Amino acid sequence: MNRMPVRTFNRLKMNESRLEYAQGDVRELNIEESLRLDYNRDEDIRINVKVRDGEELSLIVNFTFKGSAGLEINGKVGRGSALTVIEADNAARTGKLISRVHVSVSDEGDFKHIQLYPARGDVYTDCIVDLEGKGSSFDAGMAYLGRGGQILDINHVATHYGKKSRSHIHADGVLMDRASKLFKGTIDFKTGCAGSKGQEQEKVLLLGDEIINRSIPVILCTEEDVEGSHGAAIGSMDEEMLLYLQSRGLSEDDARRMVIKGMFGRLLDEINDEEISEMTVKQLAEVV
Template identity: 30%
Template sequence: MKIEEELNNINPIPVRTWNWLGVNDISIKEGLQDHRANSIKEGLQDHRAKYPQVLPGQKDNRFARFAAMSSKVGESRLWSSISYEGIGREASVQVLTRYNTGFYLETKPGEKVTDPVRISYSMEEGIPLIDNNAILVREGSEATIIVDYASMDSRKGFHNGLTRIYCEKDTTLTYVVIQKLSEESTHLGACAAKLEENAKVNYVLVELGAKYGVTNVQTDLLGKQSEAHMHTVYLGDRDRMIDMNYRINHYGRETKSGIEVKGILLDRCDKIFKGTIDFRKGAVKAVGEEEEYVVLLSEEVRNRSVPILLCTEEDVSGQHAASAGKIDENKLFYLMARGFPEAEAKRLIIEAAIRPMIDRIPEESIQRAVYEEVRRKLRNE
């Protein structure tokens, strides 16, 4: 596989618009990095075992299977049937053929697992992290998965990951992703999900790190009354580039979707949000809505939002909105008049805006870590 020095025209929007808007796709000055290519270049051994997942030390009886990803699983008919290019074809091919870590989780039919499963990936020593993950939620079961990406130090790193999800009938999955990579790292995160009748997936996505943060999430609501709800919070600082591309496709009758995004931008951050709800023919009485709100803390940030509704079915209901603004001066005055310093008053207002999203994380320890990271960035540390 040829490794390019730059990634061009990646994460494309479903329906192209005027080129001068700069939202159809993006290009970044970093290319795909490969652990095997580095091995040849530097004379190192294959790093396939460098990123072992944090999996249970013994068999977890709550699940039918919970293990490291293998080619036997990843290339099975079910997962091969999920056609999805994600951020870009080259990035997806790299994950599927050259991953150096990943997990496969399959629930038991009818089993409702109440305690979250946490999987942590910690980047270190500049070795690329390429993870291939799959989650199969069997009929009538429920589960919560938390995936945490972090850097052990401030060195430059590279992450390219793909998670494929399949939810059978009458299931509920909560899928949480926390991204806190170092400020010089590149993060490419993709996810594709398919839902059968009366299945529900709740996404909680937290984007706090990486110089280039590029994400793509596609959800297909295939079965009647299936649902997908996305809750995202992001903070962009310094010279970071953030590109989020979400798409929910309604195929089944009476399906529901929601995309809720809240963000904070400061310094010279460049951010693009692309949210698409697509009502396909046959999605009778489907309902979808999306909304983004971003707080702008600098005159130098670049904020672009593209909420899109597509429709080939008449009997549907869709809403979309995007808004941006500075901190409410009345709220700021109110708090400062009661003795709060300006910096503390701003922090309280910002945290109040994003709290509903962070509180959806099902572990308090992770919530506290996210709040601390937000506060650190607001202090420009």
């Protein structure tokens, strides 16, 4: 899974991810109204979401299962409508979380995807968004905490077909211990998507001696009238910031806590869900 739209040097082992996972029977849900799903069993679920023209729908999935599970979301966002999908991983599990999301967005439609991964289990997430309509938009926000020998394998592909479409992919995370993260983010501007803008941003705080941090932010472009950008800042704690915080009476550990919480804080504020916030803070408390 997590195949890149274009291949690059094979020795990097980034073109696709090998995943051993035996999918079981798939429970299928068709939804046209907002839903909050407590994902507490090791099962595979496919959710087909349809947001009618001019309507809004939100889907909140809180993972609390114990072993491994696979979630698949297929969404269609109608004209002038909005879909928000929130995935929060609060599972005290030993296995894998596999999340596949494929959404197409019509004229003036908006798709927002928030993913919070503070838990200990491996995560494979694949998010494919087709911005088909004029003025359609995709906003992806992700925060993760990688620790132990955890694997985080992330793939985002935003394809711009519609004129004046917008995409913004933002991923922040912390890597500790022996955690391994691979972030693949692609913005693909197709001919005809004039006036479109796409942006990718990645911030990674490296806190472990054995971490592996891999990133490949890709822009593909066959349209002249677009603006695309990506930026990444990857490193350890900023010395100057640390000194500043210490001069204000905080210890190094306090400063580290603040930064890790800060990685999740913006998205937690945005989703404004007390239960998920509490569970996420509890997960973070294990390391901070």
